[in-house]
Amino acid sequence: MTTVFKFGGASIKDADAIRQLTPLIEAHEDRPLVVVISAMGKTTNKLEALLAAARDESRTDEYRQCLDSLKTEHSEAMEALFGDSGESPAERVSALFQELDAQHRKHRSSPYAKHYDQTVCYGELISTTIVAAWLNRCSIATDWHDARKLVRTDSRYQAANIDWPTTAESIRQQLEDSDSVLLTQGFIGGTEEGEATTLGREGSDFSAAIFAHCLDAKEVVIWKDVTGLFNADPRRFDNAVQLERISYAEATELAWHGAKVIHPKTLGPLQEKSIPLMVRSFEAPDTAPSVIDAEQRFDADVPSCILRQDQVWLEVRPRNFSFMDEPRLHDILGRLVEAGMHANLVDSSAMRFALCLDDKPERLDPLVESLQGDYDVSRENNLTLLTVRHPQAGMMDELSKGREALAERRNATTAQRLFHSRDCPETWHIPD
Numbered sequence: 001m002t003t004v005f006k007f008g009g010a011s012i013k014d015a016d017a018i019r020q021l022t023p024l025i026e027a028h029e030d031r032p033l034v035v036v037i038s039a040m041g042k043t044t045n046k047l048e049a050l051l052a053a054a055r056d057e058s059r060t061d062e063y064r065q066c067l068d069s070l071k072t073e074h075s076e077a078m079e080a081l082f083g084d085s086g087e088s089p090a091e092r093v094s095a096l097f098q099e100l101d102a103q104h105r106k107h108r109s110s111p112y113a114k115h116y117d118q119t120v121c122y123g124e125l126i127s128t129t130i131v132a133a134w135l136n137r138c139s140i141a142t143d144w145h146d147a148r149k150l151v152r153t154d155s156r157y158q159a160a161n162i163d164w165p166t167t168a169e170s171i172r173q174q175l176e177d178s179d180s181v182l183l184t185q186g187f188i189g190g191t192e193e194g195e196a197t198t199l200g201r202e203g204s205d206f207s208a209a210i211f212a213h214c215l216d217a218k219e220v221v222i223w224k225d226v227t228g229l230f231n232a233d234p235r236r237f238d239n240a241v242q243l244e245r246i247s248y249a250e251a252t253e254l255a256w257h258g259a260k261v262i263h264p265k266t267l268g269p270l271q272e273k274s275i276p277l278m279v280r281s282f283e284a285p286d287t288a289p290s291v292i293d294a295e296q297r298f299d300a301d302v303p304s305c306i307l308r309q310d311q312v313w314l315e316v317r318p319r320n321f322s323f324m325d326e327p328r329l330h331d332i333l334g335r336l337v338e339a340g341m342h343a344n345l346v347d348s349s350a351m352r353f354a355l356c357l358d359d360k361p362e363r364l365d366p367l368v369e370s371l372q373g374d375y376d377v378s379r380e381n382n383l384t385l386l387t388v389r390h391p392q393a394g395m396m397d398e399l400s401k402g403r404e405a406l407a408e409r410r411n412a413t414t415a416q417r418l419f420h421s422r423d424c425p426e427t428w429h430i431p432d
C-alpha cells in the first residue's frame with residue numbers, strides 16, 4: 001500500500017536541509033512512496049513580492065532584484081549539492097526561471113488571482129526539480145511528476161476546487177505500482193485548459209491528502225520542524241505540549257481556527273478513507289509523532305490555544321436607524337463570499353453586524369469599499385484573536401488578564417477573545 005510523505009518549506013530550505021531529507025526517504029523501503037514537496041523556505045512569500053512588483057510598471061528595478069535574489073538562492077543550493085557535476089539540474093531550473101519571467105510579461109494585465117497562480121506555482125516546480133535530481137544522485141530512483149497535470153481543478157484561482165473523479169483517474173493511472181519514489185509538487189493543480197491553479201496558502205498538506213485519498217494510501221506523514229501537533233504553537237507558548245493522538249475532527253477545528261501546522265482542508269479526504277496522518281519531526285525522526293485518526297477519546301484531554309495575528313474588526317451598521325435584519329445579513333455575507341474572505345469571529349445586534357477578518361489588503365480593501373457604498377463601516381486594525389478549545393474554568397479570564405477584549409464568543413467547546421496586538425505578549429503561558 002502507498003505511503004505519502006509531505007515535506008514543507010522548512011524541511012528543504014537550503015542544501016543542508018535537503019541533505020537531511022535523504023535518510024528519511026532511504027529509511028522507507030516500501031513502495032509505492034509518493035513524496036509531496038513545497039517551495040524552498042519562504043520562496044512563496046518572495047514570489048508574492050515578485051508578483052506585486054511585476055504588476056507595477058514603476059517597480060521594474062525591484063522586480064529584477066527580486067527575481068535575481070530568488071535565482072541566487074536556488075543556484076547556491078544547487079552548487080552546494082551538485083558542484084559542477086553533470087547531474088546538476090541547473091539548466092532545467094534556469095529554463096523554469098525563464099518561463100516564470102515570461103509568465104509575468106504575459107499575465108501582467110490578467111486578473112490578480114490568475115496572474116498569481118501562473119507564477120507562484122514556480123516555487124514548487126523549481127524545488128521539486130532540485131530535490132528529484134538530488135535523490136537520483138543519491139541512488140534513490142525518483143520520478144518527477146507535474147501536479148498541474150495530476151490534480152485537476154476548476155479555475156477558481158488561488159482557492160481552486162478539486163475535480164475529484166478526474167484527479168483520481170489521472171493520479172491512479174500515472175502513479176500506481178511504481179518502484180521509484182514518485183515526487184510531485186504540493187499546493188498546485190491545473191485546469192482542463194492547462195492553466196496552473198493553487199489550492200490556498202500552505203496548501204501542500206492538502207495536496208498530500210489528495211494523493212493519499214486517490215491512492216487509498218496506508219498513511220500520510222507530514223514532516224515538520226516540530227515533533228508533532230502541539231496544544232499551542234511552541235514558538236508562542238512557553239508550556240505547549242505535544243498532542244499524542246487526536247481525531248480528524250479535532251485537528252480540523254484546530255487548523256480551522258488558525259493552528260498553522262496543518263492546512264484545514266487536509267483532514268477531510270483522509271477521514272473519508274480512514275487514512276491516519278502522522279505529524280513528525282525531520283530533525284528528530286525517532287521521536288514519537290502525533291497521530292491523527294478517527295479516535296476521539298483524547299480530544300478534550302488538554303485545552304489548546306490558537307493565536308491569529310493581523311486581524312481586523314469591522315463593524316457594519318445600516319444607515320437611517322434601521323435593523324440589521326436577515327436580508328441585510330444575507331447581503332453582507334454575500335459580499336464576504338464574493339471577496340473570498342472568511343470571518344474568524346462574528347457578532348450581531350439590532351443595528352450592527354461585526355466581523356473579525358484576516359488583514360489581507362488585496363481582498364479586504366475591495367470588500368470594505370463595497371460595504372461603505374451602502375453601510376456605515378468602522379474598522380480597528382492590528383488585532384490578535386485568541387481561540388481556546390476545551391477551556392477549563394477561569395482559563396480565558398486568566399489568559400486575558402490586563403487586556404481589554406474588543407469582542408468575545410463562547411460555546412460548549414470553544415472560547416474566543418479579540419485583543420489589540422499591542423496589549424499581547426510575545427510569549428504566552430497556558431494557565432494550569
Ligand SMILES: Nc1ncnc2c1ncn2[C@@H]1O[C@H](COP(=O)(O)OP(=O)(O)O)[C@@H](O)[C@H]1O
Nearest residue numbers: 008009010011226229230232233235259260261
Ligand atoms: N499547534 C501547533 N503545533 C505545532 N506547531 C505549530 C502549532 N501552531 C503553529 N505551529 C508552528 O508551525 C510550524 C511548522 O509549520 P510550517 O512552518 O507551516 O511548516 P512547513 O512550512 O515546513 O510545512 C512550527 O515551527 C510551529 O512554530
Ligand SMILES: N[C@@H](CC(=O)OP(=O)(O)O)C(=O)O
Nearest residue numbers: 008009038044201202203204
Ligand atoms: N509553498 C506554499 C505551499 C505550502 O504548503 O507551503 P508549506 O508546506 O511550506 O507551508 C506556501 O508557502 O503557501
